[in-house]
Amino acid sequence: MDFGILVQICIGSIFINNFILSRYLGFCPFFGVSKKLSNAFGMGMAVIFVMALAATFTWIFNNYALKPQHLEYLQTIVFILVIAALVQLVEMVMLKFTPALYEALGIYLPLITTNCAILGAALINAGQNPYSGKDYTFVEALVNGVSSGLGFTLALLLMAGIRERLDLADIPRPLKGLPIAFISAGLMAIAFLGFSGLSFTK
C-alpha cells in the first residue's frame, strides 16, 4: 500500500475538494447548524463518524455485492438504503450502550442519515481514485470517508465562528441572518479555491 496516496487523499478531500466549499454538498447542515460553535462541533463529529461508517459499509457492499452482479447502476439507491439502515442501527446501539455519546451526537444523527454529503462520500468511493488511477481500496475508501468528514467539520466550524461574529456586527437589515451567511460562504469558497493550485502529480 502506498502511504503517499493516503496523504494525498487526505489533503485532497479536506482542502482541495472540500465537500462544502468546492463540491457544494451538504449545505443543509452547513447553514442549519452553524449558528453556534458548540453545535457545529457536535454536528461535525457526527458527520465524521457517519461518513467513516458509511464509507466502510458501502465499500463492502459495492465490491462484494454490486460489482460481482454487475449492478453498479443501483449504487445510489442501495447506498441510501445501507446508510439509512446503518445509522438507525448505530443509533439504537448507542442509546443502549453509550447513552452519553448518544446525548452528544444523538440529535444530529437522524439529520444526516440521508444527507447528500454522506451519500456523496460513498459514491466518490465507488468511483475511481484520481491519485492512483485505480479503484479505491478499502483503506483508501475509509481514509477518504474520514477526511471528507474532517473537511466538512473544518468548513462548518469556520462558518460557525464567522456567524457568531456576524451576529454582533452591524449588518444592513435586508442581509441579516441567512443572506449574509450565504455571502460569507461564497467568499470562503473563493478562498478555498486557492487550494486547487495544490498538485501532487509531477
Place this chain on the structure above:
Amino acid sequence: MEPLVVPIAFLGGIGFIFGLGLAAASKKLGSAVDPRVEKILGVLPGANCGACGYAGCSGFAKAVAAGTADAGGCVPGGAKAAHDIADILGISAAAKEPMMAVVHCKGGKKEAKERAIYEGIADCHAAVLTGNASKTCADGCLGLGTCVRACPFDALEINENGVAVVNADTCTGCGKCVAACPRKIIELIPRVHKIFIACNNHDRGGRVKQYCTVGCTACTLCVKATPSGAIAMENNIPRLDYARKENFITAAYKCPQKCFVDLVKARPKANIDTTCNGCGECVAVCPVDAIRGEKDQRHIIDKEKCIGCGVCLDTCPLHAIALWGGLAYAHQDDRTRRVRR
C-alpha cells in the same frame, strides 16, 4: 424480462433483510422508551426555553415521567399543559401561577440623558463592558435589544423611545429575558397584577431628577399610599410585594414622577347604591376624595375622580358600594392602533 429480475430481487432482498434486521435490533436493543414521555412532549409548547430548569422540553418530559419534576413546572405551558400532563400521568397537578416579564425602566431617549455616544457592538452586555454604557442612569434600559434576542416567543421589542417593552399577550413568563439583561431590570411578576414600577434607579432623588424625568426620586409617596405595607423602600427604590393582598392602584396614582406603569387603561369605578345611609366612612378612606354627600344622605362618587382602587368597598358597613364596568387593557389598545397604522 431477465435483466429486470436480478435487480428487483436484489433490492427487494436487501430491503427485506435490513427491515427484518432493524426490527429484530429494536426488539432486542431498544431500551424501553416510556410512551408517556412522547405524549408529554406532545402537550408541551416545544419552545425549549429552559424555564423549567431542564435542557429543553424533552428533558423536562423525561423528568416529569420519571417523577422527579413537578407536572406544573412548565411556565409557558401554564395551566393547560399542567392539566394535560396530569391527565397523561393520572395525577393531579397544581399549575404554577402564570407570570409575565416587566421592564423596570421607561426612561428612553425623550426622558433620560445620555453622557456619551455609544457606537460599539449593538448588545447590552458589550455596552455595559464599555464604560458601563452611555446612559447617565446606571440602572436604565440600554435599548440594544439583548432581551429581545433572548426571547423565544417574540414578546419583547425596543419601542420608538429606545426602551424594551414586554407584550403582555405573548409573554409566557419563561424568564429568559430576566437572565439576559445585564442591568437586571427585567423581573417576573404574577400575571394577575397589572401594575409595576418602571424604574430601578438607586440614586438619591435630587440626582435622579438631573438626568431622568421619569425616574424614581424615592419620595416614598407610594409607600404612604399603601397602608397594607406591601410597598417598602429598599435602597432608594420601592419594592412591590406581590405576595400580599394589594392592588397598588393608589400607589400608582399617587406617584408624582409617573414611574408606575398600569397595563389597565380603564378600571371599573365604584358606585354607591340606594341602601347608603350616609355614614361617611367611605369619604374618610377615599385616597382621591372622589366621594361627596351630606351627612345621613345617600353619597355619590365622582366617576371622573374615582381610580377604582376599591378601598371604600371593604369600609362600607352596609356593603352598598360595588365596582361597575369592565377592564380595558392599555396594551390591547396599542395593538389595535398598530394594526390600523
